[in-house]
Amino acid sequence: MIIAGRQFSSRLIIGTGKYRSYEQMRSAHEASGAEMVTIAVRRVPLDRSSESFLDYLNPSLQILPNTAGCYTAEDAVRTARLAREALQTDLLKLEVIGDQTTLFPDNEQTLEAARILVKEGFVVLPYFNDDLIMAKKLLDAGCAAIMPLAAPIGSGLGVQNPANLRIMREQLPDATMIVDAGVGTASDAAIAMELGADGVLMNTAIAESEDPAKMATAMKLAIEAGRLAYEAGRMPKRLYASASSPLTGVIR
Amino acid sequence: MIIAGRQFSSRLIIGTGKYRSYEQMRSAHEASGAEMVTIAVRRVPLDRSSESFLDYLNPSLQILPNTAGCYTAEDAVRTARLAREALQTDLLKLEVIGDQTTLFPDNEQTLEAARILVKEGFVVLPYFNDDLIMAKKLLDAGCAAIMPLAAPIGSGLGVQNPANLRIMREQLPDATMIVDAGVGTASDAAIAMELGADGVLMNTAIAESEDPAKMATAMKLAIEAGRLAYEAGRMPKRLYASASSPLTGVIR
Amino acid sequence: MIIAGRQFSSRLIIGTGKYRSYEQMRSAHEASGAEMVTIAVRRVPLDRSSESFLDYLNPSLQILPNTAGCYTAEDAVRTARLAREALQTDLLKLEVIGDQTTLFPDNEQTLEAARILVKEGFVVLPYFNDDLIMAKKLLDAGCAAIMPLAAPIGSGLGVQNPANLRIMREQLPDATMIVDAGVGTASDAAIAMELGADGVLMNTAIAESEDPAKMATAMKLAIEAGRLAYEAGRMPKRLYASASSPLTGVIR
Amino acid sequence: MIIAGRQFSSRLIIGTGKYRSYEQMRSAHEASGAEMVTIAVRRVPLDRSSESFLDYLNPSLQILPNTAGCYTAEDAVRTARLAREALQTDLLKLEVIGDQTTLFPDNEQTLEAARILVKEGFVVLPYFNDDLIMAKKLLDAGCAAIMPLAAPIGSGLGVQNPANLRIMREQLPDATMIVDAGVGTASDAAIAMELGADGVLMNTAIAESEDPAKMATAMKLAIEAGRLAYEAGRMPKRLYASASSPLTGVIR
Amino acid sequence: MKVFVNGELREVEITTLAELITELDLPVARIAIELNREVVRRSEWDSTMLKDEDRIEIVHFVGGGKN
């Protein structure tokens, strides 16, 4: 998977929320084989001394700060600048949420923020609603990849609109397309990849499973499997059977 | 996967039909990691000297003869006896087909044949329509596993009735359940495993893909992924989003 | 819909269980437009005087006794004979259940009972698992129609295996096919009809809805809609858009 | 269905494209029971005398001009003004297309046009990608209804993302929601209504069916059925069976 | 005499099936009777003698489909 000219051998980008413990998170990250991990920006608590969350991440992981929690382009831009200053990375997972109940992205504000951040030299990976026209505009704005959602964040419903992703892949063959949010189990990730995604970003499906490290391994394998199946070129679907052994020479 | 007390580390059973060449078949078998392969019994052609198909199989593979092409319990029993005599194995993939257009199994005849063959000491793996009641009868008859179909043979439609497989798994927790026929791509295999299958048997999905060796690898990984996801215990599905980072401390 | 040479103008057969009151049942029957209603046979309670359930049914309804609760061919045959003696009708909804948890039919016992009952002159409508080969055997045995399930009884899951029903329709073009059990809402019934069913039998979807009379009307309309759509010949599916107005003459 | 305070007894809005003849269109309109019909604006051909298309429409139909063919907010606004001038109606089906291959709407341009047209007193019914956040903005802009797509125009795929429509209904309980584009057959329309839509707009599913008048009747009934089912409150879904007759009193 | 009615053992002082129905005070309309697993036509209830240990099933109809 190529992002801004950088090659990643893993097609899985992993999150850091909802784990029951830091140890559990670390073992899941380990098992997933992910090379990139996304984290959120928050105010430092002033009342208590806070340990640095970053110390719990495997240092070999590429950190991808996100603008989670921002509801306007302006807040997302400010958050992005702070993240870059603190981490010295141009990589950014852009999120501008439109509604607190569904956490659906605000495509319009996302595009506005993307235009500003690209100008400022950020490598923008925008999370957005699976809309081909918006995908084109985000790419025209200079985003390094497009990150359509599969289903509502944390819903675990899997790819709700395969036609949208297939069309996006066919119409934007050169874009790096990473399915973000909504995957619930291994087959969901495989399906996303079979539709032509270059990668998948997920958090809840792993963190909220009963055994995150095991589910992380499952996701790792499912993403590889889905990609290989996409490349291998699947058989056509048929309503009717087709024999897999010669029809002649049966004993009578 | 355990069949008749024998442990197999691979949960994939692979077929031998429809390949464009023996070399292609061998490379696909190699890539699949399968330990068991199914083959058919046919009359020896008398007019020409026929090379032995078996020479093209990796000798380390456990051979699973099948009764493909049989339309009655009696023919299946005769074919099974011939296969055992020639291969000196009690393992048998029992198939009694009910109709030439759809190749759907004849559950009734399959049960009748299974009862006879079990008495004769065969280790019977019956292919049948995904019917819980029939599954119970086949197990009562002494079958070593149950092999419900996912979809019509060679259709590539994937699991058509997940509810049936899920119920079969829940009602028959101790049975070895191998999904046979109808898988089309990697995610189909993952789904079958996530439903609780112990293994998957496939042929067309690999042999008829554009790149069988690559698809075989995809299937190998998808089956492992699906099994791990089943064991890991997936997150619950929800219609609504659930945040994966703290809602407090966002900059304002 | 034709059953044993008798024409029914309604394609809906309705049940009599699970209603909150007899009044509610009657109004739902009224609204459904159904011409046939199925009822069960039970021992008369000896301890108390029992009002006759039949008095609560609209007398214009054709009564279809069923063998619900029977787990063997023999019990079903005995129950059928009692029903015929009491109601003086040869019509019979044959049910032989294989398992108390799922209420799945025992196809094998159902076939055995069907063969006996047809010889005794019954007009047999067998409920069975959606298996084409079994459908053929039931028709060969002389059944007046086939009644494959859509999903487990009372599950409300809708048609779980559309491919099976479509294939059954295509392979048995002259059979009267009535989808029985598993419908949950109006669109489920429409889908069953669009797959080529001649009718639908349902109970729970109406009786357990919040407003049975209203849902009965919905089912009536959905079944007519699905049938008309089947006859009208639907448009082909396409992944890509196709304009519905001329592309020329747009203002510039 | 209420649009801008006006009550329509039919929940179906019908199109005027792709019919094989004007007669066929008229009979389909008749059968559909629709009270509103959408038509497109095009340059008058100067080379030949053109009969007026409007003469072929039943005069009792409310005409809903659309901005089909417009790719920018500005063109849509100009087209809308011309339509109003010619037809003396404020009703407008706003369409701003983002891409000629998929005919997907350009949500951003659609919103911009909607804001202008509402200010000019139009009753704006915007076709848009099924995006909750955009729906909210369109309503905030003063649109009289929201018209999310079910699938690509003319694809006949049916509702591709039921979760999006269900969420839209739940989050915007007071909005008039009309599903526009992508319906292929009767059950698709029923499903849209069961998800809570107030109406459905369609063209290709009727015009391209083999028998448009019959399909129009099917759609009329399916929409009524789906609405009634939505109002009736469907039964809950269950994986397992639930008996619909008493378990006691079976003969032994 | 002892007979089984719908599975229950009962001491009865009657000789025919018709008398049993009367004794049990059952509505005769739309019920059916099985004597030792064989249906007894309504027309034969009067002439059908019961003997000790006979097994009688008397059924009617109730709402319901599957179970």
Add this chain to the structure above:
Amino acid sequence: MKVFVNGELREVEITTLAELITELDLPVARIAIELNREVVRRSEWDSTMLKDEDRIEIVHFVGGGKN
């Protein structure tokens, strides 16, 4: 004088919009006209003078939804 009508350049010998419609022999019912991107109300066709290079769009209605 030269004007653009529906994108085509035309040499016309008229002065008002109403005259243009007449010259083009168009059905006046249910058409609408734009002059240099602004709608001209039907009531103003008579009084609307055309000048060289004017861009006129004349539209009517056709069957169809999206495209």
Add this chain to the structure above:
Amino acid sequence: MKVFVNGELREVEITTLAELITELDLPVARIAIELNREVVRRSEWDSTMLKDEDRIEIVHFVGGGKN
């Protein structure tokens, strides 16, 4: 003597099953034989006498699953 081999009638000049295999010049490895619908163990091929009208099925293995 005439025998049916895999459904075909054949005139053969041999007496045992083993001789038939030789005459047909078949690879003996991994084939199996049925005589009049009963399997004949490999060890018995030599001692199995054929008679007129016998029906012999000789099978081997091919690629394939269902059909």
Add this chain to the structure above:
Amino acid sequence: MKVFVNGELREVEITTLAELITELDLPVARIAIELNREVVRRSEWDSTMLKDEDRIEIVHFVGGGKN
């Protein structure tokens, strides 16, 4: 002097941003600071004078994706 730190009004006895961090006893590693909605580069913390009513945001990183 009064400043707003992460939204809270605070009475502080310092003059530079660097001093504020020290007073708050925060880990300096991998935090970032905004002064009146503009990021202040780490290299400028020492030289950045604070004045009354300044609004300072100090952020670090936490686990999480969307919300």
